[in-house]
Structure formats: C-alpha cells, structure tokens
Amino acid sequence: MKYLDEYRDPDLAQRLFAEIRRITTRPWAIMEVCGGQTHSIIRNGIDQLLPEAIELIHGPGCPVCVTPLEIIDKALAIASRPNVIFCSFGDMLRVPGSAKDLFRVKSEGGDVRVVYSPLDAVRLAQQHPDREVVFFGIGFETTAPANAMAVLQAHRLGLRNFSMLVSHVLVPPAISAIMESPTNRVQGFLAAGHVCSVMGTWQYRPLVERYHVPIVVTGFEPLDVLEGIRRVVLQLEAGRAELDNAYERAVRPEGNVAAQQVLSEVFEVTDRAWRGIGVIPQSGWRLRNAYRAYDAEARFAVGDIQTRESPICRSGEVLQGMLKPNQCPAFGKECTPRTPLGATMVSSEGACAAYYQYGRFIKAEEVGVAR
Amino acid sequence: MCLGIPGQVKEIYDMNGIRMGKVDFNGIVKDVCLAYLPDITVGDYTIVHVGFAITRLDEQSALETLALFQSIGLLDEELRSNAAEEEAA
Numbered sequence: 401m402k403y404l405d406e407y408r409d410p411d412l413a414q415r416l417f418a419e420i421r422r423i424t425t426r427p428w429a430i431m432e433v434c435g436g437q438t439h440s441i442i443r444n445g446i447d448q449l450l451p452e453a454i455e456l457i458h459g460p461g462c463p464v465c466v467t468p469l470e471i472i473d474k475a476l477a478i479a480s481r482p483n484v485i486f487c488s489f490g491d492m493l494r495v496p497g498s499a500k501d502l503f504r505v506k507s508e509g510g511d512v513r514v515v516y517s518p519l520d521a522v523r524l525a526q527q528h529p530d531r532e533v534v535f536f537g538i539g540f541e542t543t544a545p546a547n548a549m550a551v552l553q554a555h556r557l558g559l560r561n562f563s564m565l566v567s568h569v570l571v572p573p574a575i576s577a578i579m580e581s582p583t584n585r586v587q588g589f590l591a592a593g594h595v596c597s598v599m600g601t602w603q604y605r606p607l608v609e610r611y612h613v614p615i616v617v618t619g620f621e622p623l624d625v626l627e628g629i630r631r632v633v634l635q636l637e638a639g640r641a642e643l644d645n646a647y648e649r650a651v652r653p654e655g656n657v658a659a660q661q662v663l664s665e666v667f668e669v670t671d672r673a674w675r676g677i678g679v680i681p682q683s684g685w686r687l688r689n690a691y692r693a694y695d696a697e698a699r700f701a702v703g704d705i706q707t708r709e710s711p712i713c714r715s716g717e718v719l720q721g722m723l724k725p726n727q728c729p730a731f732g733k734e735c736t737p738r739t740p741l742g743a744t745m746v747s748s749e750g751a752c753a754a755y756y757q758y759g760r761f762i763k764a765e766e767v768g769v770a771r
Numbered sequence: 772m773c774l775g776i777p778g779q780v781k782e783i784y785d786m787n788g789i790r791m792g793k794v795d796f797n798g799i800v801k802d803v804c805l806a807y808l809p810d811i812t813v814g815d816y817t818i819v820h821v822g823f824a825i826t827r828l829d830e831q832s833a834l835e836t837l838a839l840f841q842s843i844g845l846l847d848e849e850l851r852s853n854a855a856e857e858e859a860a
Contacts, residue, residue: 598826658808
C-alpha cells in the first residue's frame with residue numbers, strides 16, 4: 401500500500417484505514433474545510449488510500465486563495481506608493497492580481513516586506529515614523545486575533561503611520577453557503593481545528609441542526625484527519641448529524657475567550673467577497689468604526705479598481721469542490737507554482753499547489769492506484 | 772499560515788504592555804505573543820499561529836507533533852521561510 405509506511409504510527413493509520421473501510425457501505429462526499437488539512441491529505445495520499453466510496457472534496461479554507469482579487473489589487477496599489485512599507489505574510493507575495501503580484505511590485509522598487517507576526521509590522525511603524533506602514537490583514541479566525549492585537553497595539557502606542565488592509569473571512573458562513581448551493585454534494589464536514597481553538601465549537605451546532613449535516617472538528621496530522629473522517633462516516637452511515645470534536649487536545653468548546661473578546665472589540669461582521677466564489681453574506685470581519693483610523697482602504701483611497709481574472713483559470717470551481725485541480729486543463733501546463741494563474745496554485749494550503757507539489761498530475765482513477 | 776506549530780514557553784516578558792514570550796520549536800526560538808493565554812507559564816506547551824499562542828497543548832501531544840513536523844520538513848517551512856525571504860530581499 402502506497403505511502404503508509406511514512407505515517408508517524410503506520411499501525412494505527414492502517415487500523416484507521418481498515419476501520420473506515422469496514423464501516424463504509426455507501427458512497428459519501430466529505431469536505432475538509434481547511435487548506436492545511438487538504439495539504440495533509442494530498443501529502444499523505446489519504447484520498448487515494450480511502451475506500452473508493454469516500455470522496456474528499458477540498459474546501460475553500462485557504463485564506464490566500466479566497467482573498468478577493470479587488471483586495472489584492474488594492475494591496476498592489478498601496479504597496480507601489482513611494483512612502484509605504486507594505487508588510488505581509490510570505491504566501492501573499494506570489495498571489496496574482498489583475499496585472500502583477502507583490503513580488504513584482506517589490507522588484508519594481510516597492511518596499512514590500514515579509515513579516516512573521518503582525519506585531520513585527522507595528523514595530524516597523526515605530527522604527528520608521530516618517531513612513532506609512534501597512535499590514536495586509538488577511539486570513540480566517542486563526543490569524544484574526546493576531547491582526548486585531550496589532551491594531552490595538554498601534555492604537556495604544558498612538559501610532560499614526562500604521563494601518564491595515566483588512567480582508568478577514570469566517571468559516572461558518574462559508575459552510576452555510578456550501579450547503580445552500582444548488583450544486584452542493586457535501587454530506588459531512590471536517591471543521592478546521594485551529595479555527596475552533598480560537599472560536600470554540602458552539603458556532604457549528606446551528607449548522608448541524610439547520611442542514612442536518614455531521615460536522616467533526618478535526619486536526620491537521622494524518623492520523624487526526626483519518627479519525628475525523630472515521631467519525632463523519634460513522635454518523636453518515638447511522639443517519640445521524642451531530643457536532644463532534646476529534647481534536648480535543650487543542651480545542652475547548654468555548655474556544656479562546658480572551659481572543660474572542662479582542663476580536664469583538666476590534667472587528668465587526670460584514671459581507672465579504674470570496675475569490676472564485678463571490679459575495680457570501682456576513683462572512684467576514686472589518687474594522688469597527690472606533691478603529692477606522694487604521695483602515696488602509698480609507699487612508700489610501702484605493703476605491704476605484706478594475707479587476708481582471710485570468711480567463712483560463714478555473715480556481716473558482718476548485719474552491720467550491722466542483723473540480724479537482726488536476727481536472728483543470730491549465731494545471732501543470734500554463735499554471736504552476738512558479739507561474740500561478742490563480743491563488744489556489746500559490747499557497748501551500750491551496751488545493752492546486754498541493755496537487756502539484758505531490759505530483760498529482762493524473763487523476764487517481766486513471767492510473768489505477770491501489771486502495 | 773494556518774498550520775500552527777506547537778512550542779514550549781521558555782521565558783515570559785513584557786513588550787510595550789503586551790505579554791510576550793520566547794517559545795522554543797525544537798531548537799528554533801521565536802518571540803511569541805502570549806496575551807491570549809494569560810495563565811500560561813514557563814515550561815507549558817502551546818500552539819502558535821503567526822506569532823501568537825492561541826491554545827494550550829499537553830506536553831506529549833506537542834512533542835509528537837513537533838517530531839512529525841520536523842521529520843517531514845514542515846517546521847522549517849513554517850518558521851524559516853519568511854526569514855529566508857527577508858534575507859534574500
């Protein structure tokens with residue numbers, strides 16, 4: 401059996417695979433929401449080792465991939481300004497905007513810097529009082545507490561030269577949008593473990609009830625993912641829909657209350673466009689009015705932007721689970737991690753990049769991978 | 772970005788009124804904000820996202836995850852790529 405000897409505990413992995421095979425009697429489509437889980441699934445060949453009846457649909461949980469093109473273009477416009485130090489997480493630099501990416505802006509002389517933590521950007525603002533320091537505040541509920549704290553810290557320090565380009569997205573409204581889509585095939589979800597470390601698990605109970613869909617909070621290691629799948633299949637086979645936590649070592653039901661307090665102090669819920677998907681109501685966070693002084697969009701007046709997506713990129717379908725990355729005609733040809741046409745080919749959490757990195761150039765069924 | 776890496780708190784200090792710590796990820800030590808885990812103490816393990824400790828973790832789970840991440844190269848990917856890009860800049 402392919403890959404299995406690479407698992408941390410191959411015996412346990414073997415037992416979990418066997419158990420999933422044993423309990424599976426019908427076809428099921430399960431979505432892993434988080435890009436980190438997609439990466440783990442492809443890296444470890446989990447999708448190819450599962451029984452054929454189980455299809456894993458890769459979800460939209462890659463923050464780099466779903467940050468809307470308009471925001472990327474705004475980032476490029478702001479980063480191009482002469483007095484700006486533009487700070488970002490590293491994986492945003494190659495995300496294609498309408499005409500270029502942040503790497504190009506940097507090579508053209510823009511001061512674009514990769515930071516490890518948003519607090520590093522606040523420190524840069526302290527060190528360079530004569531420059532405008534802008535942080536690209538993207539991500540799901542996992543990165544939001546860090547970004548909120550950076551805004552609070554800039555406020556506390558009275559920094560007038562710090563601002564944030566905010567484009568936060570939220571998991572629960574995305575699950576609603578997927579379940580309400582007329583083309584939806586998803587029957588059960590692996591919820592993103594670290595999002596729940598911050599937000600807790602309670603937000604998912606209404607979704608379980610409204611859509612009668614099993615949701616299992618799941619970690620990121622191969623064995624975590626397998627255990628999450630096993631628990632979803634158990635529910636599906638029994639006709640149950642419950643909220644379950646398979647990642648208890650890092651997720652408490654109430655989440656991180658201190659982080660939630662700061663989040664609600666700094667951010668408020670807003671409608672948000674998701675790249676490749678479109679606007680999902682109430683699916684993002686923006687700065688509250690009290691912190692509008694730190695809003696880079698207002699500060700730099702970058703309202704008027706005409707966006708243009710690559711005409712051949714089909715990442716929108718990939719993000720909605722309608723197309724596997726290697727079913728896209730451009731995959732591995734015009735579109736590679738070096739020359740990405742869409743954001744899903746950029747980040748290691750993007751489904752296309754994961755498929756490329758682990759050599760999934762041909763669909764599994766075409767090469768007859770042993771299961 | 773969203774992976775989250777377990778590490779051990781080695782030292783706690785204050786930076787401009789924010790609770791910070793030195794956190795050891797199998798030999799790589801980083802400055803990490805501890806404001807969201809007000810009860811965490813030196814010696815405890817935590818999962819760190821973009822420089823912020825977001826949840827506690829028991830020692831055994833943390834060590835197992837760290838060993839796994841190191842064996843498949845994920846530690847360097849998460850912790851060092853940014854610094855390397857900065858140096859290259």
